[in-house]
Amino acid sequence: MTTATLRAGATAPGAAVPRRPRRGSPIPTVILVVGAAYCLSPLVWVVMASTKSPQELFSTFTLAPGTGFLSNLEKLFTMQNGVFLSWIGNTMVYSLGGSVLCVLVSALAGYALAKFRFPGRDTMFRILLGGVLIPGIALAIPQYFVMAGLGLTNTYWAVLLPMVISPFSIFLCRVYATSSLSSDLLEAARIDGAGEFSIFRRIALPIMVPGLVTVFLLHFIGTWNNFLLPYLMLSNERLYPLTLGLFTLLSTGDGKELLYTTAIVGAFVSLIPLVALMLFLQRFWKLDLISGGLKG
């Protein structure tokens, strides 16, 4: 019916001439192209700069290609007995490990908060929600003292464990469990005699997968980008994630062009997996989960 009225409206020569947006001006597209160009320009720069030899970095035009790409790569991967490879491995441990554990913990908690009624549920949820608003970074220094108290500073655990708890992820999992899991289905499983954990694992978890992918991605990018926590917790360069390693290169490179070019080519290399991940996984994002969360 709507389409019928629509067509009638579009063809009828009414008093008010209906605008035909489909043949609209190119200005909106032009603005978006400019926006995309602005967003991509530093990436163009880093691609170009990573091809420059240390001598070329400050002497040739910024966006002109250089001749040192392969030797830059070689320096990057051989520097300090291949510490760059450790940084890549560490980043994977922190981001991948932290995110997988976080999704598990959050899915369990979100499911419980969404699908059970039990004393203390609302209080717990409110306290968790308060946790969303607490700036993680203001927590980092006190977290350092707690970790130092536990004797865990300068270990993988110091960076990994604080990342596993994410009130925001729990909140999203609860929103998604509420909207996607039918209570009748869970009841039916209970009547069939299934245990609570096997209901969660065999029924709830598979249904929650699309939401969990989103939670995973958001958290993965968050942990990958985290800087202050590893900066505080770690002093052993072998344990650094990429962000911290590159920062150290840059800050010790003051005036030394060799370290600048190594840091730049390192930035370029570390962006490749992120960009690939982003392009590949974009279609699996269900960000309406986030906008929908506020109404609930």
Added chain:
Amino acid sequence: MRATSASPPVPDHGRIRTPRHRVPAPIAPYLFLLPAIVLFLLFLVAPIGYAVVLSLFGQRVPAGSGGYGAREQTFVGLDNYVTSLTDPEFVASVGRLGLYAVIVIPCTLGIALLFALLLDLPGIRGARIWRTGILLPYAIPGVIAAMMWGFLYLPSTSPVNAVLTGVGLPAVEPLASGSVIAALANISVWGSLGFNMVIMFTALRAVPAEVYEAARIDGCSEFDIAVRIKIPLIAPSLVLTSLFALIGTLQAYAEPTALRPLTDTISSTFFPLMKVNTDAFTNDNINGAAATAVIIAGFTLAASAILLRVTRDRSDAS
């Protein structure tokens, strides 16, 4: 609250369909929540508690020891808070952050909203490509973003300056003291634009197309539709993005820290969190740093609560 009071005649949100006698094993939800609760207590509650305790103590050389006694922890009440709040360096860092926030928050949200509305227009060509391009910086760590922008800002490697000096104009220096806050703000806007845009765009897509079609038939221009229909409809996602922008801005740390090696206009106490870190680890004033951290956390919580309250009141009134 509602779950604890067992008053059967009151229907609970219309969920009467779940009969009471099928209440599942009461221990299961607690077991499911256990890992989250343990980690929450260990890594959120304990650090906050510890920071508050630290902030109430000070390192004092005991009186009467002639200055030779070992320093010991003494209870000093709110002294550290008074010292923090009256410290000119802290006040200056808050001022800089305020200026930064005034640039970052409206620019990020405004431009993100503009892009989301443009993407939602009928007849945009290549929308998916532009959207991906604008979203990409979100995945890039702040440290790397600051490094890339830092070189784009440096007079010797700036492509803008290459063009400017090429045509005989004076070179610009974004990292000079007068513009460094704007230069930092640009990095933040660049990094968070796409994510906010996608959230707003997703909210726009959730609105049934019939709403717009009806308005178009009534002769509304796309601009009218955007201002009068779309923006009010996606108000909840605007609240959410404002909240993220606010919290994110108060936490500004990685970008200015990563830019420091490239310029001397960014001090080690440039933003409040940098001041906390410098106090704790360079100046060895852990108690003072804890007090400052508690102030920042409290302020964030208060600002978020006020933002949520204000916007809720407004949406109730309309």
